[in-house]
Amino acid sequence: MKKTVFYLLIIAGLVLAFTGMGWQNSDEPSTLESFLKSIPGAKVEKLLPDENGHVGFEVMVPQPVDHNRPEGKKFYQRFVIRHAGFDRPVVVVLEGYQIWSDRPYELSMMLDANQITIEHRFFGKSAPERIPWEYLTIWQAANDHHAIIQTMKKIYHGKWVSTGISKGGQTTLFHRRFFPDDVDVSVPYVAPLNFAREDPRLDHFLDTMGSPKCRAAIRTFQRAVLSRKAQMVSLLSSVANERNWSFSIGKERAVELAALEYPFAFWQWGTIKCSEIPDSTASDSLLFAHLMRSDAISMFTDEDIKRYQPFYYQAMTELGMYHYRIAPFRMFLNDTADITFHFMLPKGVSVSYHPEAMQDINNWLQENGRQMLFIYGQFDTWGATGVQLKCHSGAYKFVCPGGSHRTRIMSFEPAMRDSIFHVLGRWLQMEVPIEKFRSNVRLKQAS
Numbered sequence: 191m192k193k194t195v196f197y198l199l200i201i202a203g204l205v206l207a208f209t210g211m212g213w214q215n216s217d218e219p220s221t222l223e224s225f226l227k228s229i230p231g232a233k234v235e236k237l238l239p240d241e242n243g244h245v246g247f248e249v250m251v252p253q254p255v256d257h258n259r260p261e262g263k264k265f266y267q268r269f270v271i272r273h274a275g276f277d278r279p280v281v282v283v284l285e286g287y288q289i290w291s292d293r294p295y296e297l298s299m300m301l302d303a304n305q306i307t308i309e310h311r312f313f314g315k316s317a318p319e320r321i322p323w324e325y326l327t328i329w330q331a332a333n334d335h336h337a338i339i340q341t342m343k344k345i346y347h348g349k350w351v352s353t354g355i356s357k358g359g360q361t362t363l364f365h366r367r368f369f370p371d372d373v374d375v376s377v378p379y380v381a382p383l384n385f386a387r388e389d390p391r392l393d394h395f396l397d398t399m400g401s402p403k404c405r406a407a408i409r410t411f412q413r414a415v416l417s418r419k420a421q422m423v424s425l426l427s428s429v430a431n432e433r434n435w436s437f438s439i440g441k442e443r444a445v446e447l448a449a450l451e452y453p454f455a456f457w458q459w460g461t462i463k464c465s466e467i468p469d470s471t472a473s474d475s476l477l478f479a480h481l482m483r484s485d486a487i488s489m490f491t492d493e494d495i496k497r498y499q500p501f502y503y504q505a506m507t508e509l510g511m512y513h514y515r516i517a518p519f520r521m522f523l524n525d526t527a528d529i530t531f532h533f534m535l536p537k538g539v540s541v542s543y544h545p546e547a548m549q550d551i552n553n554w555l556q557e558n559g560r561q562m563l564f565i566y567g568q569f570d571t572w573g574a575t576g577v578q579l580k581c582h583s584g585a586y587k588f589v590c591p592g593g594s595h596r597t598r599i600m601s602f603e604p605a606m607r608d609s610i611f612h613v614l615g616r617w618l619q620m621e622v623p624i625e626k627f628r629s630n631v632r633l634k635q636a637s
Contacts, residue, residue: 257333286357288314384510395574404464416522450514460594502534508547560584567593
């Protein structure tokens with residue numbers, strides 16, 4: 191009888207303990223929601239659970255237009271939270287543009303982490319009606335991210351990892367330079383670090399990447415498109431009508447620019463094989479279909495130019511960019527001046543490039559960029575200006591053989607991927623649940 195009572199007491203205690211744990215976990219979303227609504231000026235909207243069942247919130251918070259004048263004009267900045275648990279790490283995704291999706295990043299899944307995705311100032315929902323362009327700088331943006339991270343650290347006390355892809359990878363690096371103690375680890379993906387408004391290393395990459403035969407095929411395709419410009423414009427007109435595209439620069443100019451963009455896009459995305467490039471005997475429709483496949487035309491629509499104008503402003507003032515090689519095609523072009531991306535800027539906005547911004551970032555990285563892990567793809571055009579690290583910098587750089595701008599940690603072969611996991615686990619002083627992540631990936635691929 192005494193044993194029975196004893197076991198019943200143990201069972202009752204376990205039931206109470208698990209009930210308490212369940213109640214605590216189920217109460218976390220309301221605790222988080224209350225906290226978010228307590229942020230001065232915040233607008234909070236609850237989202238449906240994501241694919242992992244994590245509750246979410248979209249938050250708009252007021253930020254100073256100029257962080258040198260915190261009491262001055264404000265704009266609203268958007269961020270989205272996916273909550274896994276107050277006892278879990280936080281992966282903060284620093285977007286370089288608008289928030290495209292709040293789906294979990296691979297790092298969030300690897301670490302079974304909370305995810306906070308922050309939209310970049312002056313993009314998407316975080317753009318005021320009239321953009322004060324002079325305040326679109328890497329320092330101002332880093333202060334935006336610092337303010338949100340410091341606010342959310344009041345409720346999330348675990349390890350913090352910052353990350354971002356492409357321009358988001360740059361944003362991750364820039365934030366870390368100005369606020370190195372905000373996070374424990376940073377993982378920028380495919381992030382260029384340009385040292386000129388038109389960095390010549392990108393020219394060198396395009397002149398040397400791939401076999402001579404492949405480079406010749408690319409140039410032949412460009413010539414074929416440009417020599418049949420009238421036919422390409424006619425085909426583009428049909429597509430533009432179907433997709434409601436408009437071209438203030440003119441469809442002929444759009445075709446010219448798309449042909450010049452083609453080599454960059456070819457290597458950047460890695461979706462086309464050299465053997466698939468049409469030769470000069472291909473039909474007009476085949477040439478145009480291939481040009482469309484490269485995704486080089488849509489970037490010159492009015493819609494995309496407007497969407498990405500803040501990027502081009504930053505590229506022309508601090509970030510740097512590339513330019514088009516026109517010498518081999520001069521006879522086909524209406525305007526034979528060197529083509530920079532100034533034509534993408536808002537009308538009436540003048541800019542000057544400041545090379546010291548990226549030089550400062552690089553100087554800081556070489557001496558202070560500890561616990562930063564950079565991911566690149568071997569054939570990605572932007573990899574030509576990827577970071578170059580000193581042996582003693584304390585950072586790591588992993589380049590995926592054959593990889594493109596789409597390269598992620600799961601793109602690597604198992605041995606190198608496991609090395610990345612090992613580095614992250616050592617830095618975070620935790621075991622990275624690799625097998626759980628791999629199972630999740632397998633399940634998603636199967637579905």
